[in-house]
Amino acid sequence: MPxxxxxxxxxxxxxxxxxxxxxxxxxxxxDVNVHYGDKHAIKHVDIDVGRSEVLxxxxxxxxxxxTFLRCLNRMNDTIESARVTGSIMLDGQDIHDRKQDVVQxxxxxxxxxxxxxxxxxxxYENVAYGPRIHGLAADRGELDEIVNTSLRRAGxxxxxxxxxxxxxxxxxxxxxxxxxxxxxxxxxxDVILMDEPCSALDPIATARIEDLIDELRESYAICIxxxxxxxxxxxxxxxxxxxxxxxxxxxxxKKIFTNPQAKLTEDYITGRFG
Amino acid sequence: MNxxxxxxxxTAAETQxxxxxxxxxxxxAERRFRAYGIAAITFGVAFVIFLFGTxxxxxxxxxxxxxxxxxxxxxxxxxxxxxxxxxxxxxxADYQSLVRASLRExxxxxxxxxxxxxxxxxxxxxxxxGLQRRVTADPDLIGQRERLWVLADDTVDMFLxxxxxxxxxxxxxRLSDAQIGQIDVLESQKALKLRFNTAFFSNGDSRDPEQAGxxxxxxxxxxxxxxxxxLSFPIGVGAAVYLEEFAPRNRMTDLIEVNINxxxxxxxxxxxxxxxAMFISFFGLPRSAxxxxxxxxxxxxxxxxxxxxxxxxxxxxxxxxxxxxxxxxSRWQTVVHHVLxxxxxxxxxxxxxxxxxxxGESAPLLMIGMVAFxxxxxxxxxxxxTVLPVQVFLWSDLPERxxxxxTSGAIIVLLLFLIVMNAAAVVLRSKFEKxx
Numbered sequence: 001m002p003x004x005x006x007x008x009x010x011x012x013x014x015x016x017x018x019x020x021x022x023x024x025x026x027x028x029x030x031d032v033n034v035h036y037g038d039k040h041a042i043k044h045v046d047i048d049v050g051r052s053e054v055l056x057x058x059x060x061x062x063x064x065x066x067t068f069l070r071c072l073n074r075m076n077d078t079i080e081s082a083r084v085t086g087s088i089m090l091d092g093q094d095i096h097d098r099k100q101d102v103v104q105x106x107x108x109x110x111x112x113x114x115x116x117x118x119x120x121x122x123x124y125e126n127v128a129y130g131p132r133i134h135g136l137a138a139d140r141g142e143l144d145e146i147v148n149t150s151l152r153r154a155g156x157x158x159x160x161x162x163x164x165x166x167x168x169x170x171x172x173x174x175x176x177x178x179x180x181x182x183x184x185x186x187x188x189x190d191v192i193l194m195d196e197p198c199s200a201l202d203p204i205a206t207a208r209i210e211d212l213i214d215e216l217r218e219s220y221a222i223c224i225x226x227x228x229x230x231x232x233x234x235x236x237x238x239x240x241x242x243x244x245x246x247x248x249x250x251x252x253x254k255k256i257f258t259n260p261q262a263k264l265t266e267d268y269i270t271g272r273f274g
Numbered sequence: 275m276n277x278x279x280x281x282x283x284x285t286a287a288e289t290q291x292x293x294x295x296x297x298x299x300x301x302x303a304e305r306r307f308r309a310y311g312i313a314a315i316t317f318g319v320a321f322v323i324f325l326f327g328t329x330x331x332x333x334x335x336x337x338x339x340x341x342x343x344x345x346x347x348x349x350x351x352x353x354x355x356x357x358x359x360x361x362x363x364x365x366x367a368d369y370q371s372l373v374r375a376s377l378r379e380x381x382x383x384x385x386x387x388x389x390x391x392x393x394x395x396x397x398x399x400x401x402x403x404g405l406q407r408r409v410t411a412d413p414d415l416i417g418q419r420e421r422l423w424v425l426a427d428d429t430v431d432m433f434l435x436x437x438x439x440x441x442x443x444x445x446x447x448r449l450s451d452a453q454i455g456q457i458d459v460l461e462s463q464k465a466l467k468l469r470f471n472t473a474f475f476s477n478g479d480s481r482d483p484e485q486a487g488x489x490x491x492x493x494x495x496x497x498x499x500x501x502x503x504x505l506s507f508p509i510g511v512g513a514a515v516y517l518e519e520f521a522p523r524n525r526m527t528d529l530i531e532v533n534i535n536x537x538x539x540x541x542x543x544x545x546x547x548x549x550x551a552m553f554i555s556f557f558g559l560p561r562s563a564x565x566x567x568x569x570x571x572x573x574x575x576x577x578x579x580x581x582x583x584x585x586x587x588x589x590x591x592x593x594x595x596x597x598x599x600x601x602x603x604s605r606w607q608t609v610v611h612h613v614l615x616x617x618x619x620x621x622x623x624x625x626x627x628x629x630x631x632x633x634g635e636s637a638p639l640l641m642i643g644m645v646a647f648x649x650x651x652x653x654x655x656x657x658x659x660t661v662l663p664v665q666v667f668l669w670s671d672l673p674e675r676x677x678x679x680x681t682s683g684a685i686i687v688l689l690l691f692l693i694v695m696n697a698a699a700v701v702l703r704s705k706f707e708k709x710x
Contacts, residue, residue: 078599105602111596111601113596117594120616129598130601130603133602
């Protein structure tokens with residue numbers, strides 16, 4: 001565990017309501033802006049992500065919550081027109097710093113995507129790929145061990161232990177998504193980003209993923225973007241509400257859903273729009 | 275449109291009436307379209323059948339060739355008068371006389387120079403080459419007798435294949451009555467018959483149709499395509515991967531993209547001129563060499579391979595790239611481990627299409643001298659050689675009847691090459707294809 005690091009100060013101009021900062025944050029984002037060409041997609045966002053907590057990001061479509069999530073592992077680098085400014089500190093180190101290698105960052109900040117996207121390879125190879133490229137296992141035995149543990153932690157082991165060499169794409173949607181989670185935790189990240197991980201799944205598969213998120217919270221900080229407010233309420237400790245690129249309100253999930261401070265937040269969670 | 279139909283239907287029943295009124299017309303249009311489609315396909319298939327039919331009906335006879343059986347006596351007086359078995363002397367000895375002597379033995383009654391000349395012309399002038407090869411390989415044959423099959427002349431070949439009419443007046447055919455009589459005798463003795471034409475597959479080009487074979491052109495095509503494949507596949511795929519996965523989108527890459535598309539449409543003979551100016555005049559590479567041919571064909575196939583590979587790379591879902599990048603694969607690892615294997619079927623199809631085009635290309639190779647008359651089968655990429663389509667072009671220009679069937683025969687070999695390549699493409703595709 002890194003030493004306790006205080007949250008950096010916030011510019012006085014911040015318009016976000018609620019408790020943006022946490023003690024000893026993993027991520028401390030200050031004045032983050034994202035432009036897609038001429039479009040200002042994320043506007044002056046300040047937010048901390050705490051350790052061992054699930055931060056849910058909610059908001060209407062196109063509000064920038066996914067864009068913001070993708071800033072945290074520099075996935076926006078792959079989009080030609082995207083320009084990210086501001087400081088995003090991961091344990092006190094700016095992820096845009098020249099000293100920060102993007103490959104290393106992404107090994108540390110894993111990501112689970114909206115649509116399950118297993119590689120068209122075997123289940124084993126899907127999980128083993130990350131450890132293999134990062135050289136985490138010295139021999140086949142260690143690799144087997146990592147695959148085994150990762151699949152167990154993702155709650156998939158019992159279902160696939162007899163068919164590890166079957167293609168990952170032969171699994172059901174929910175199993176595929178858990179395979180993707182296993183693939184992510186196989187490289188031992190500090191943070192897991194989840195971009196609407198359940199939007200393509202049925203309610204039973206969704207419930208399993210939510211249980212899994214709850215278990216994983218003990219070891220990882222998790223940021224989850226979701227369209228389902230029930231899901232945000234069920235799995236998260238803190239919730240951030242985005243609206244048209246602005247971070248409107250951040251706070252404890254219970255408080256946000258029972259007693260929102262901002263008018264926009266209240267309108268959204270009571271279903272007046274969105 | 276009349277006034278009632280232009281009014282918008284108000285009730286459900288009116289709407290139904292309107293729909294029903296138009297149904298017949300809509301179905302008619304569909305039937306018409308299907309008929310057009312079937313007509314177009316029938317038309318195309320008919321042409322293909324016609325093309326293959328003519329080529330095969332003309333070319334199949336090239337697979338058989340008239341051979342003459344002779345009892346040859348390796349007379350030491352003629353081929354080794356000095357008696358010292360000197361290989362150089364054996365090389366240049368008068369084997370023609372041995373063939374002639376054996377024909378005289380068979381027809382002892384033929385006398386007089388003109389009649390003998392006619393008799394001798396039943397055997398190919400190449401017959402002596404076979405004898406020479408046998409003797410130089412085994413000098414102990416000298417002084418012995420042997421019965422063997424040698425090539426008959428191409429006019430005899432044409433006669434046996436029924437392409438010289440027996441009933442035509444003597445002065446209008448290339449065989450005299452006496453020769454036809456001799457041929458009949460030889461045939462009845464089973465000493466003259468059509469056999470599988472091994473010369474067609476083992477010889478290089480020749481001025482004598484009965485001796486001419488496709489071996490030189492096949493080896494030339496193979497060497498040329500080998501150079502083309504070795505150069506254009508890695509360069510083309512590399513360029514496609516760079517442009518698609520790594521290059522920034524800017525004015526420069528747009529310009530390159532436009533130019534690649536334009537290059538794909540440049541007439542191939544222009545590339546031939548470029549090859550002549552660059553590889554032969556400037557770099558001083560040898561003329562007529564498969565190396566230069568391969569370089570020129572590389573230029574021609576590169577745009578095809580690049581365009582097809584880029585399309586294949588583009589078709590790989592971005593989610594796979596995100597998945598790999600998301601767990602910390604570098605861009606290079608993402609491409610090599612995931613994107614390229616998934617794009618491989620499309621890349622291979624592009625490469626095979628490009629190679630098939632290169633195989634059929636003749637115009638640019640004319641410019642770099644691969645049109646020369648070359649008898650020797652090339653043994654390396656710097657030897658002068660020709661290629662199959664150019665061989666077809668050369669033979670189609672020659673007046674002898676024997677070359678007509680050989681032209682079609684060479685086309686059949688070319689088509690077989692293409693079929694093998696396409697089959698390879700199908701096999702490779704199914705090997706690399708991944709189900710989602």
